[in-house]
Amino acid sequence: xxxxxxxxxxxxxxxxxxxxxxxxxxxxxxxxxxxxxxxxxxxxxxxxxxxxxxxxxxxxxxxxxxxxxxxxxxxxxxxxxxxxxxxxxxxxxxxxxxxxxxxxxxxxxxxxxxxxxxxxxxxxxxxxxxxxxxxxxxxxxxxxxxxxxxxxxxxxxxxxxxxxxxxxxxxxxxxxxxxxxxxxxxxxxxxxxxxxxxxxxxxxxxxxxxxxxxxxxxxxxxxxxxxxxxxxxxxxxxxxxxxxxxxxxxxxxxxxxxxxxxxxxxxxxxxxxxxxxxxxxxxxxxxxxxxxxxxxxxxxxxxxxxxxxxxxxxxxxxxxxxxxxxxxxxxxxxxxxxxxxxxxxxxxxxxxxxxxxxxxxxxxxxxxxxxxxxxxxxxxxxxxxxxxxxxxxxxxxxxxxxxxxxxxxxxxxxxxxxxxxxxxxxxxxxxxxxxxxxxxxxxxxxxxxxxxxxxxxxxxxxxxxxxx
Ligand code: AMP
Ligand code: ZN
Numbered sequence: 001x002x003x004x005x006x007x008x009x010x011x012x013x014x015x016x017x018x019x020x021x022x023x024x025x026x027x028x029x030x031x032x033x034x035x036x037x038x039x040x041x042x043x044x045x046x047x048x049x050x051x052x053x054x055x056x057x058x059x060x061x062x063x064x065x066x067x068x069x070x071x072x073x074x075x076x077x078x079x080x081x082x083x084x085x086x087x088x089x090x091x092x093x094x095x096x097x098x099x100x101x102x103x104x105x106x107x108x109x110x111x112x113x114x115x116x117x118x119x120x121x122x123x124x125x126x127x128x129x130x131x132x133x134x135x136x137x138x139x140x141x142x143x144x145x146x147x148x149x150x151x152x153x154x155x156x157x158x159x160x161x162x163x164x165x166x167x168x169x170x171x172x173x174x175x176x177x178x179x180x181x182x183x184x185x186x187x188x189x190x191x192x193x194x195x196x197x198x199x200x201x202x203x204x205x206x207x208x209x210x211x212x213x214x215x216x217x218x219x220x221x222x223x224x225x226x227x228x229x230x231x232x233x234x235x236x237x238x239x240x241x242x243x244x245x246x247x248x249x250x251x252x253x254x255x256x257x258x259x260x261x262x263x264x265x266x267x268x269x270x271x272x273x274x275x276x277x278x279x280x281x282x283x284x285x286x287x288x289x290x291x292x293x294x295x296x297x298x299x300x301x302x303x304x305x306x307x308x309x310x311x312x313x314x315x316x317x318x319x320x321x322x323x324x325x326x327x328x329x330x331x332x333x334x335x336x337x338x339x340x341x342x343x344x345x346x347x348x349x350x351x352x353x354x355x356x357x358x359x360x361x362x363x364x365x366x367x368x369x370x371x372x373x374x375x376x377x378x379x380x381x382x383x384x385x386x387x388x389x390x391x392x393x394x395x396x397x398x399x400x401x402x403x404x405x406x407x408x409x410x411x412x413x414x415x416x417x418x419x420x421x422x423x424x425x426x427x428x429x430x431x432x433x434x435x436x437x438x439x440x441x442x443x444x445x446x447x448x449x450x451x452x453x454x455x456x457x458x459x460x461x462x463x464x465x466x467x468x
Contacts, residue, residue, distance in 0.1 A: 001056075001362040003224070004300060006232060006255040007153055011364050016223055017253065022053050023061045023218035025252070027210055027227035027235065028110070030067040031091035032076050035098055036275035037290065037305065038228075038261040038268035044291050045258050045299040045365070046226050047104040048408055052361050055407050063217040064107040065210060066092050068114050069203055074192050084193045085114070098278040101287040103409045109217045113209040117195045120204045120212045123246050124184050124197075132245040136175045138187040138200030144180040147241040153255060154233035182238055184208050207238035211251075215243065225252035230267075232257055259302045261294075268305065276305075289314045292410050295367040316375070317410065323378045324401055324412035330387060330394035343393040346384055350400045353377040357404050367408065374404050418452050427456070427463050 002011040016022050026046045029039050043064075053060050068088035077084040092112070099106075124140050127133035133142050144150050144158070151158050161180060183205040188194035194201045214222050220243070227236065236255065243251040260267040268275045281290055293313035297303040339347060353373055360369035381397050398412075405412045418426075426445050433441040446456060453468040 002364055003254050003256060004364045005253075006257050007252075009155075012254065014223075014254065016058070017221055020057070021059045021061070022224065023222045024050060024053075024063070024224045024226065025210070025214040025218055025222050026062070026064040026107075026225075027231055028064040028066050029095060030070045030072060031088045031095060032070065032072040033091060033270070034277040034279050035095050036268060036270065036277050037281055038275060040098070040102055040278050040290070041261045041294055041299075041303070042226065042228050042258050043099060043104045044102055044294045044409070045367075046256070048295060048367060049224075049226075049256070049365055050105065051407050051409055052365065060108070061218055062105075062107045063109050063111065063214060065213050066095070066110060066112050067206065067209060068092065068112045069193055070206065078191055088112075088114075094279075098282075098287075101282055102278065102291050103288065103411075105409075111213040111217060113204065113213070114193070116209070116213055116216065117204065119216055120208050121185075121195075121197050123208065123212050123215075123242065124199075126246045127184065127242065130245060132241075133184055134177065135199045138202065139175070139183060140185040140199055141176055141181040142184050142238070142241060142245075143177065144182065144241065145178055147245050149244065150180075150241055151237065153240055154237050156233060156237070182207065182234065184242070207235055208242060210235075211239050211242040211246070214239075214251075215247065220247040220249045220251075222252045224254045224256055226256040226258075229257040229259060256299075258299045262302050262304050263306075265304065285310060285314065286415070288410055289317055292317045292371075292408070295408055295410075296371055298364075298366055298368050300364075316371070320374060320378055320401070320405065320410075321412060321414045323381045324398060325414055327381065327385065327394045327398040327401070330385065330389055331391050331398060334387065334389055334391040334394050336391060339390050339393045339396075343390060347393055347396045350377070350380070350397060353380070353400060354403065357407075361407070370404070370408070374401070374408075377401060377404070416452070418449075418454065423449065423454055423465060427465060431463065 001014045003014050004010070005012045024046065026042060029035050050060050050062050066088070069084065073084050073087050077087045080087070096106075124133060127142065128135070128140070131143070132146055133140055135141075151161070158180065185197060185199055185202055185204055185208070187200040187202040192203065194203055214225070225236065225239075232255075240251050262268060263274050266272060266274060278287065278290075281287070289310060293310050294303065296313055296316070353376065356376075357370050357373045360366045360373060363369070377400065381401070385394055385397055402412050426449060430442045430445040433439070433445065449456060449465070455466050455468050457464045457466075
């Protein structure tokens, strides 16, 4: 498999550090609010990368953090008059719900920054001991110029940074030895969460978190480090500086960065206010459609979000599901027995779609081309398989379609959606069952509704329901 590596600026052949294994670290969200669909792009893309590695038989260690201490979290906590952890825990739970609806698998580990403070202190100590960091009035800074490779990921020249980047020069931290130095540990301000450390009661800098959590849950060297392209500088550049200075090893073999999800050609972001949360979009569309939409473009290309494009993805996904439903009907009612000679040949030919799909995915995770291959397969199914076909042939086609869709994390099966009226009838039936002390039936109905994503709430005014 070839992966475009931001570090080398070309597609490199993927060679794992340990045969058959792959360690992937994806920078996760800062949890102060619901995630928006821009944040969902790296989640979906790199979850697909993970699924593809699993499909190829790799043992994947997938780590993605939650940044649960940050100015924005603290501000929200102060506004609401609660502890910062109340805010972060709330939005970690909400984020996990969104990930589930987007069919993003749980990471092998989802570390939280606040639970890894001792290891962060240890890394800062190492950096101080090695002369890569220094303390001034309780704040610890990384001595950027001492790290000779600084700028190797973002291809920034350290002297240009000094001359060209006024933000860095006027950051106001004039106690720094050099404006390029960045914070590893900072003292607490009134009302902020803090931890004891050798330097002051305070909290870690954001970049430090990822260096420490990837080391702890994957190792000093990780195969793939990923995130959105806005993280290349300074976040990932600083992670490299910290980790390589501390561990004396190359930090990550491959760096993958997804392009932006845009709206009217502008990056979707909280600060611009041009965002939709995953939750909002989930009210309009099945989130599986959003997943399919995200994968319809190459992950490094910018992707514009528009109702028309999402509608096109919905139609595309429906076409796949319709073909799968037809195949299932034939599997149920088609001719029994062996495939005919012609069918056997055609069925053999289906393997070519698997090969083409893999070729697309092997070419830097080209999900756009991989989806085109699935459409070619659907076309083949629609042309060649009909009610006269054997069950065996339909099964082979169904299995092929499902195999490929599973890699993308989209289901070929049509979800059975209950209509409002059906839900209300079931609720009535449950009430009657309870009146008649038929609790088994009442429970059965509740479970059935839960399975279909309907949540019941027994209130004094009667039973209320909502869709999960
Ligand atoms: P944040 O919570 O802002 O640190 O973002 C979490 C992840 O979402 C990072 O990997 C970002 O690069 C990514 N991200 C944020 N906005 C977008 C966007 N509009 N398109 C794609 N990725 C994004
Ligand atoms: Zn990170």
